[in-house]
Amino acid sequence: MSKLPVLVTGGAGYIGSHAVLTLHDADWQVVVADNLSNGRREAVPAGVPLVEVDVGDEACMEAVLREHGIQAIMHFAGSIVVPESVSDPHFYYRNNTVASHALIGAALKAGVRHVLFSSTAATYGAPETVPIDEDTPTRPINPYGHSKLMTEQMLRDCAAAYGFNYGALRYFNVAGADPKGRSGQAGKGATHLLKVACEAAVGKRTHVDVFGTDYPTPDGTCIRDYIHVSDLASAHVLALEGLIADPATSFTMNCGYGRGTSVLEMLDALDRVNGTPVKRVMGERRAGDPPQLVASNRRLVERLGWQPAYADSETIIRSALEWERRLNR
Numbered sequence: 001m002s003k004l005p006v007l008v009t010g011g012a013g014y015i016g017s018h019a020v021l022t023l024h025d026a027d028w029q030v031v032v033a034d035n036l037s038n039g040r041r042e043a044v045p046a047g048v049p050l051v052e053v054d055v056g057d058e059a060c061m062e063a064v065l066r067e068h069g070i071q072a073i074m075h076f077a078g079s080i081v082v083p084e085s086v087s088d089p090h091f092y093y094r095n096n097t098v099a100s101h102a103l104i105g106a107a108l109k110a111g112v113r114h115v116l117f118s119s120t121a122a123t124y125g126a127p128e129t130v131p132i133d134e135d136t137p138t139r140p141i142n143p144y145g146h147s148k149l150m151t152e153q154m155l156r157d158c159a160a161a162y163g164f165n166y167g168a169l170r171y172f173n174v175a176g177a178d179p180k181g182r183s184g185q186a187g188k189g190a191t192h193l194l195k196v197a198c199e200a201a202v203g204k205r206t207h208v209d210v211f212g213t214d215y216p217t218p219d220g221t222c223i224r225d226y227i228h229v230s231d232l233a234s235a236h237v238l239a240l241e242g243l244i245a246d247p248a249t250s251f252t253m254n255c256g257y258g259r260g261t262s263v264l265e266m267l268d269a270l271d272r273v274n275g276t277p278v279k280r281v282m283g284e285r286r287a288g289d290p291p292q293l294v295a296s297n298r299r300l301v302e303r304l305g306w307q308p309a310y311a312d313s314e315t316i317i318r319s320a321l322e323w324e325r326r327l328n329r
């Protein structure tokens with residue numbers, strides 16, 4: 001397999017930094033582009049160049065792509081908090097959709113051949129049945145989901161017209177940290193369930209709010225498909241290899257385990273791993289939360305041969321908790 005030079009946008013952030021580690025471990029030539037708005041310089045391994053740049057700056061991105069002879073892009077950079085996208089949609093369309101438009105423009109000018117895009121289960125909205133496969137209609141229920149779906153559409157049309165190929169990976173709920181402790185979730189103002197719960201476990205918060213206990217699920221709390229960030233990173237490398245091996249084909253693939261876990265089941269598992277219970281405060285539903293999101297991952301497994309290594313819930317939680325303790329030291 002030829003290992004083309006790869007640009008990772010958002011590579012100083014949570015998921016991007018794990019993809020960088022996986023690529024770097026496998027001897028790919030990697031360059032990171034990140035404006036550090038929510039990323040950390042320390043998350044980029046020694047020996048990997050970090051270019052501090054906004055991906056929405058088309059001229060700068062074109063120069064970066066040309067300077068490093070980039071042939072493939074993994075595009076993680078963007079804004080990720082669903083409620084924030086509801087209160088400030090203009091910013092979300094700019095930082096996700098408009099910035100991606102600029103990046104695609106730069107990629108076209110610099111002759112990039114492959115683009116792998118971080119999409120999301122939020123593109124599906126609130127489907128009535130699970131598991132969700134890639135043919136499920138996309139009906140986002142918030143600006144975040146729309147901003148990502150619009151980028152998928154731009155990639156589809158531009159790939160058909162200009163002759164590069166792309167992969168859109170729709171992540172379900174990403175959690176956990178590098179098993180070797182080299183990276184983890186460290187962005188500002190955590191909102192994700194496991195991150196918030198781990199902060200409570202190490203004493204950075206007093207409790208975890210449980211957003212809604214009256215959903216139509218067995219225990220009344222929302223069900224999600226939590227995927228370990230390092231398994232997601234390995235899916236990216238397989239997807240990149242797939243794009244390189246078959247340049248005439250683009251694809252959209254869900255990334256999840258196909259397993260649903262409720263909020264209370266996650267918190268129970270955290271208590272078992274932690275040994276001490278984290279205080280829970282049962283509260284109202286949070287706006288915009290679909291009751292359940294569980295992936296069908298058949299495409300990822302069958303087409304790319306993906307084999308997750310960290311799927312066990314307690315493994316995910318242990319890695320997240322160890323990372324949180326490390327951050328707290």
Ligand SMILES: NC(=O)c1ccc[n+]([C@@H]2O[C@H](COP(=O)([O-])OP(=O)(O)OC[C@H]3O[C@@H](n4cnc5c(N)ncnc54)[C@H](O)[C@@H]3O)[C@@H](O)[C@H]2O)c1
Binds near residue numbers: 014035099121170175
């Ligand atoms: N975390 C999840 O559960 C989840 C789920 C589905 C999809 N995603 C997608 O995965 C990607 C990465 O998410 P994450 O959780 O690692 O978030 P993150 O905030 O940790 O990482 C995003 C990185 O992009 C950088 N960035 C943001 N805007 C930029 C810009 N305009 N120019 C350059 N750099 C910029 C930030 O500094 C940060 O380092 C995002 O595109 C997100 O939408 C995340």
Ligand SMILES: O=c1ccn([C@@H]2O[C@H](COP(=O)(O)OP(=O)(O)O[C@H]3O[C@H](CO)[C@H](O)[C@H](O)[C@H]3O)[C@@H](O)[C@H]2O)c(=O)[nH]1
Binds near residue numbers: 080
């Ligand atoms: O303090 C908290 C935080 C979350 N939750 C609940 O835990 C579940 C998961 O919430 P997260 O905030 O961890 O994640 P989301 O499901 O809202 O969203 C995440 O996964 C989505 C896809 O499934 C999108 O990709 C999105 O970008 C990403 O943030 C939800 O039912 C939420 O209500 C709580 O009860 N308390």
